[in-house]
Amino acid sequence: MTRFHRFTPEKFLHALPLVRVTRLMLACLVTVFAASALAQDASAPLRITLTTIDVPGALVTGASGINKLGVIVGAYGQNIEGAFSGFSYSNGVFTYFDYPGQAVTVPGGINDSGIIVGYATQLPYEGAPVYGFTYDGSNFTTLTDGNNYATLALGINNSGLVVGRAGDLYGGFAYETLNGRYKTIRLPGNCPYKQALGANNVNEVVGYTICGIYEYGYAIKNGRIENIDYPGAQETAALGTNDLGVIVGWYNPVSPTDYSFIFRNGKYISFTYPGAKYTFASGINNSGVIVGSYTIDGVSYHGFVTSPVTDADFEFSDCCKVAVVEGR
Numbered sequence: 001m002t003r004f005h006r007f008t009p010e011k012f013l014h015a016l017p018l019v020r021v022t023r024l025m026l027a028c029l030v031t032v033f034a035a036s037a038l039a040q041d042a043s044a045p046l047r048i049t050l051t052t053i054d055v056p057g058a059l060v061t062g063a064s065g066i067n068k069l070g071v072i073v074g075a076y077g078q079n080i081e082g083a084f085s086g087f088s089y090s091n092g093v094f095t096y097f098d099y100p101g102q103a104v105t106v107p108g109g110i111n112d113s114g115i116i117v118g119y120a121t122q123l124p125y126e127g128a129p130v131y132g133f134t135y136d137g138s139n140f141t142t143l144t145d146g147n148n149y150a151t152l153a154l155g156i157n158n159s160g161l162v163v164g165r166a167g168d169l170y171g172g173f174a175y176e177t178l179n180g181r182y183k184t185i186r187l188p189g190n191c192p193y194k195q196a197l198g199a200n201n202v203n204e205v206v207g208y209t210i211c212g213i214y215e216y217g218y219a220i221k222n223g224r225i226e227n228i229d230y231p232g233a234q235e236t237a238a239l240g241t242n243d244l245g246v247i248v249g250w251y252n253p254v255s256p257t258d259y260s261f262i263f264r265n266g267k268y269i270s271f272t273y274p275g276a277k278y279t280f281a282s283g284i285n286n287s288g289v290i291v292g293s294y295t296i297d298g299v300s301y302h303g304f305v306t307s308p309v310t311d312a313d314f315e316f317s318d319c320c321k322v323a324v325v326e327g328r
Contacts, residue, residue: 048271053303055087055094063089063291063303065109065116065155065240065283072291073107073116074303086118086135099133099140107135108154108164109198109240109283117143117153117162125169132164145175145182155198155205155240163205165195174207187218188225198240198247198283206238206247217249230261230268238263239292240283246309248281248290260292267314273304284309 055061055076063074070090077084083103088095088110099105099120107118116135122128132143132153145151145166154164163176163185174185174196185205187194193210205220206228217228217238228238230251238249247263251270260281262269272279273294281292288308295301 048309049307050273050304051306053089053305059299060084060301061303062280062293062301063282063305064107066285066289066291066305067110067114068112068285068287069114070285070289071110071114072303072305073110073118074291074293075106075118079299080301083123086116088116097135099131099135102131108152109156111156111158111160113158115156115160117156117164119150119152119154119164121150130169132162134162143177145177148172152195155196157199157201157203159201161199161203163196163199163207174205176205185220191216197238200241200243200245202243202245204241204245206241206249208237208239208249217247219247221245228263230270236261239281242284242286242288244286246284246288248284248292250278250280260290262290262309262313264311264314269309269313 053061053063058076059078060080061074061076063072065073072089073086075084075086084106086097086105086107097105102120103123104121105118107116110116114137119130119132121130130150130152132151134141134143134153143151143153143162148166149168150172151166152164153162156162161176161178165172166175167173171192174187174194176183176185176196185196187209189209189211191209191211196205196207198206206218208215208217215235215237217236219226219228219238228236228247230236232253233251234254236249236251238247241247245264249261250258251261252258258278259270259272260279275296276294277296277298279292279294281290284290288310290306290309291304293301293303
């Protein structure tokens with residue numbers, strides 16, 4: 001898998017004035033898969049149900065965040081290198097929105113008040129500035145960290161703390177901002193690409209850095225940086241966290257396939273959509289419901305939402321084997 005640090009499959013949702021916003025309401029066209037998680041070790045009790053979320057008519061749909069009310073946000077388009085619009089999905093209804101004047105609108109997360117963060121840019125990507133934003137369902141507020149060429153807003157908590165990346169399309173630093181004040185998130189190492197993707201309500205932040213071609217996950221808890229590395233994987237990216245400190249993301253175990261993980265108190269659970277080349281868990285709410293994206297053919301992408309993962313899933317003696325989600 002060739003990794004472009006601008007818009008790899010999981011990063012089209014996370015990497016990268018008062019106006020009239022087009023909003024269309026459509027009945028939900030969601031495929032529900034009756035699914036159960038079957039662990040490689042039969043003693044593992046984990047059971048996950050996946051529901052696929054596809055925006056009608058789109059070849060690419062990805063879910064990036066979910067709040068306590070179950071409102072899901074994400075982006076959709078016709079290919080991962082083309083134009084994107086944002087969506088929110090709640091109670092069987094999609095609502096669509098676009099940052100004014102930009103061809104690419106990519107939501108990164110949503111808090112419990114319904115404030116959405118994301119970024120927007122123009123096509124072609126090269127040479128076009130990238131604007132971070134917050135969106136309250138009516139108005140966009142632009143976020144720009146100094147004179148940086150690109151500001152990506154990727155996560156938000158209930159206090160309005162926004163985290164993301166600033167710099168350019170090919171590198172930059174992780175930042176956080178609250179009430180208009182921007183602060184660089186200091187991460188160790190000399191990696192040229194650092195970003196924050198999730199922030200919970202106890203001020204824990206997760207994200208990843210890129211050194212060379214590999215990605216390394218991290219979590220910042222109580223001011224201390226913790227490495228998030230799936231055992232045996234050559235790279236791991238942490239994409240979201242909830243108030244209980246449960247972290248989700250993806251990892252690559254030195255294979256052509258990327259898997260999702262759930263991490264809690266030093267234990268990992270891994271899962272993948274059946275037959276998928278890549279499965280990316282992007283966000284999790286306090287109920288343990290996870291959202292993300294998967295692709296089987298590397299061309300069409302689908303969002304997903306899971307049934308809740310509970311503390312009990314981490315407490316059995318053989319925790320935690322790779323869980324394969326089966327659907328029909």
